Amino acid sequence: MTLSVLDLAPVVSGQRAADALRNTLDLARHAERLGYRRYWLAEHHLTPGVASTSPAVLIAAVAAATEDIRVGSGAVLLGYYPPLVVAEQFGLLANLHPGRIDLGLGRSAGIKESDLVKHPVFSAPEFIARYRIQQGLLGVREGAVEPPYAEQVGRILGLVGGEHHANVVEGADFEVWVLGSSAGESAVTAGELGLPFAAAYHVSPRTAQDAVDAYRAAFVPSERLAAPYVVVSADVVVAEDEATAVELAAPYGQWVLSIRAGDGAVPFPSPEGAAAFEWTDETRAKVVDRTETQFVGAPGDVARRLDDLRTATGADEVLVTTIVHDHAARVRSYELLAKAWAQV
Missing domain, CATH: 1.10.1200 (Non-ribosomal Peptide Synthetase Peptidyl Carrier Protein; Chain A)
Known part of the structure; x- marks a missing residue:
């Protein structure tokens, strides 16, 4: 299936990080059962509403709790780590779970x-x-x-290829990906190094297409990849009917506003909390790009719209992230989408 999952291990109001982590393991098992191709974990720090602070640690837990689904990072933020540390972490993961580990790299300056x-x-x-x-x-x-981003990514590739005799890294079969949201260094680096690229439409809807175009323009075939390979991400909420989906998605704008206000994502509000929140024209304008590009609705409608996004960007996969207050509704959203996607 050409659908994959991006999970932030979201913390919702009234719960703690431990609850979010248990939900991540449960969702990963469901995603594998439903046939999703990959399960990626994000990296966010000092963020009250996100428990996924260390992708490598969480990947180890998810991979151990599942059997076949690929598990990876979306993304490890290279600004926080020396490339050797990242390469050794994922080398260990790949040795423990061969054929299942993805190393997605982000460009955060740390x-x-x-x-x-x-x-x-x-x-x-x-x-x-x-x-x-x-x-x-x-x-x-x-x-x-800092060293140029391309140089840092190149160091990781070199370690896999045998530089410096890093025994747990050399020959490890984890896939290296680059993630980006604009037509900048990340997209060009992925293309020039012949790596697959994930365009963060869910973060920056206006620039994702430019990122994909820049990646394809820069692409040079490599031993890892003969032709460009693109994943595009999207925020999605699916329910049995549109009205229910809209209600589940209602807190999303308030959550995005907390991020853009510099508070870090607050714990995800309940629908009741979202209903009580007082919006102004100014605050709505700060999140409209995200709320209007969230895919919310009944299964068939959302699947068709996601397929339109895939067609427009020429993507090979769609990476879906769903955050709602109720965990059972979140699992159900992924289940409904998987069934509808099979009919597209």
């Missing part, structure tokens, strides 16, 4: 000097010391910039 005085966690002396050590491991001298 912690910056300016962040060290803005947040109590970052400004702690022990954090600053560790930050300096990490920058040294990344090859970043004080006052310098």
Whole structure:
């Protein structure tokens, strides 16, 4: 099937991170049963509404709880780690679960000097010391910039190919992906290195097509990939009927607003909490690009619209992320979509 899952391990109001993690394992088992191709875990830090802070750790748990579905990161944020650490983590995962692990890479710059005085966690002396050590491991001298993103991705590929004799990495069969949301460095890097590319339509609907076009224009065939391969992501809520889906999706705008206000995603509100929220023209304008491009409705309608997105972008797969307050409704959304997708 050309449908896959992106999971943030969302924390909903009234629950804790432990509940979200248990829900992730349960959803992964359902996704495998329903025939989804991949199950990817996101990476977000200091975010009250997201429990997926360490993709490698969560991938290990999900892969152990399932049997066949591919499990991966969407994405590991390279700004936080030396490439060697990432390569060794995923080398271990691939050795434990051969033929099932995807390493999706993101371009986040990680912690910056300016962040060290803005947040109590970052400004702690022990954090600053560790930050300096990490920058040294990344090859970043004080006052310098990080190595180019393409160079960092290239280091990971080199380790898989046998550089430096990293025994758990050399020959490991994890797939390397690049994720991006615009026609910038990520898309070009994926193309020039001959890697598959995931375009984050759910993050930036206006620029996802440009990202795909830039990737294809830059693509050079490699030993890993002979022709461009594209995944496009989408936010989706499916229910038996449109009215129910709209009700389940109602808190989404408020949740996106919390992200864009700089609060980090708050715990996902309940439909009742969303109904009580007071919107203004200004706050609605801040999230309209996301709310209007969310795929919400009955199964057949959403499946057809997702297929239209796949056709328009020329994508090979669609990566679906569904966040609603009720876990059973979330599982049901994926179930209804899988059945409807088979009929498209």
